[in-house]
Amino acid sequence: GESVGLHLPTLSVQEGDNSIINCAYSNSASDYFIWYKQESGKGPQFIIDIRSNMDKRQGQRVTVLLNKTVKHLSLQIAATQPGDSAVYFCAETLSGYALNFGKGTSLLVTP
Amino acid sequence: DAEITQSPRHKITETGRQVTLACHQTWNHNNMFWYRQDLGHGLRLIHYSYGVQDTNKGEVSDGYSVSRSNTEDLPLTLESAASSQTSVYFCASSDPNQPQHFGDGTRLSIL
Numbered sequence: 179g180e181s182v183g184l185h186l187p188t189l190s191v192q193e194g195d196n197s198i199i200n201c202a203y204s205n206s207a208s209d210y211f212i213w214y215k216q217e218s219g220k221g222p223q224f225i226i227d228i229r230s231n232m233d234k235r236q237g238q239r240v241t242v243l244l245n246k247t248v249k250h251l252s253l254q255i256a257a258t259q260p261g262d263s264a265v266y267f268c269a270e271t272l273s274g275y276a277l278n279f280g281k282g283t284s285l286l287v288t289p
Numbered sequence: 290d291a292e293i294t295q296s297p298r299h300k301i302t303e304t305g306r307q308v309t310l311a312c313h314q315t316w317n318h319n320n321m322f323w324y325r326q327d328l329g330h331g332l333r334l335i336h337y338s339y340g341v342q343d344t345n346k347g348e349v350s351d352g353y354s355v356s357r358s359n360t361e362d363l364p365l366t367l368e369s370a371a372s373s374q375t376s377v378y379f380c381a382s383s384d385p386n387q388p389q390h391f392g393d394g395t396r397l398s399i400l
Contacts, residue, residue, distance in 0.1 A: 212388050221379050221391030222332070267331065275339070276322060276347065277389060281331040 190286045197255040199283045201268035204249060208270040212277065213242060213253045216265045225253070225266075255285075263287045291316040295380050295392035303400055308367040310395050312380030318390075320383045321363040323347075323355060325376040326394070332379065338363055370399045 191197045203211070209230040214222035228235045228242045228251075235242050241254040251268050265284050269277040293314040302308050314321065319340045324332040334347030336355040344355050352374060354366045367374055377396050381389040 210386060214391075219393070221381075221393045224388040224390070227388055275320065275385065276334050276337050277332075278334075279324075279332040281329065 187281070188284045188286065190288060191258050193258060193260060193287055193289050195258055197253075197258045197262070197285060197287075199253045199255075199266050199268075199285065201251040201253075201280050202249060203251060203268075203270045205270060205272065205278070206246075206249060208272050208278075210271045211242070211244060211251050212269045212271075213240075213251075214267045214269065215262075216267065216282070218264075222267060258285075258287050260287050260289065293380060293382055293390050293392045295378075295395050297395060298393070299396045299398075301398045301400065302370055304370055304372060306370050308370050308397065308399075310365045310367075310378055310380075310397070312363050312365065312392060313361055314380075314382040314390070315361065316382055316384075316390060317360060318382035318384055319360065320385060320389075321357070322381045322383075322389060323353070323363065323365045324379045324381065325349065325374075326379060327376050335365065335378075336363075367397075372399050375399045 212227040213225040215225050216222045226237045226242050228244050233244050239256045243252045265282040267282045269279045271277050296311045322337040323335040326332050333349045335353050338344050338357040377394045379394045381391045383389040
């Protein structure tokens with residue numbers, strides 16, 4: 179079946195820098211996209227979501243961009259902090275039910 | 290506060306045994322999901338339910354079953370545990386078209 183993928187398995191950034199995590203999806207019918215953060219030993223935690231009728235959505239220090247033309251999703255984290263170190267997953271869904279997850283990107287924030 | 294809890298957090302069992310993992314949510318969500326997480330595969334959907342008495346197979350449902358007798362619970366049963374089912378299992382719940390809330394997982398080892 180169609181799947182969600184990530185461009186980079188690991189990303190290392192310095193504290194205070196901005197981080198960008200990318201995700202490619204292949205199901206053009208997907209209409210809802212979610213970013214999750216997962217820390218060691220815990221379940222995925224919701225960060226931000228975006229629907230297909232939008233191309234940008236901002237939260238606290240995070241921004242999600244959706245480019246439906248090239249089926250690309252990105253998560254931008256401003257002023258990255260050590261507490262942002264985790265694995266980040268993008269997920270897509272059609273009509274808001276079962277999610278299809280990407281394999282994850284590990285973000286490491288160095289002082 | 291509403292929450293989703295999984296039990297046990299850790300379990301070790303032998304091949305061939307029947308194992309049941311519990312998932313309980315107090316969000317009053319109709320939708321509930323079970324995923325497994327393995328290195329290199331991300332989160333893969335096992336079974337899901339859109340309401341009481343409703344169950345559906347996901348991407349990797351072979352060897353697993355679920356039942357939904359009430360809104361709060363979706364237990365996952367491994368009929369005859371196999372070593373390939375060693376994994377971390379996550380339960381999630383949501384309202385339609387809303388982000389899924391995840392439990393903190395059950396780490397299952399099958400020897």
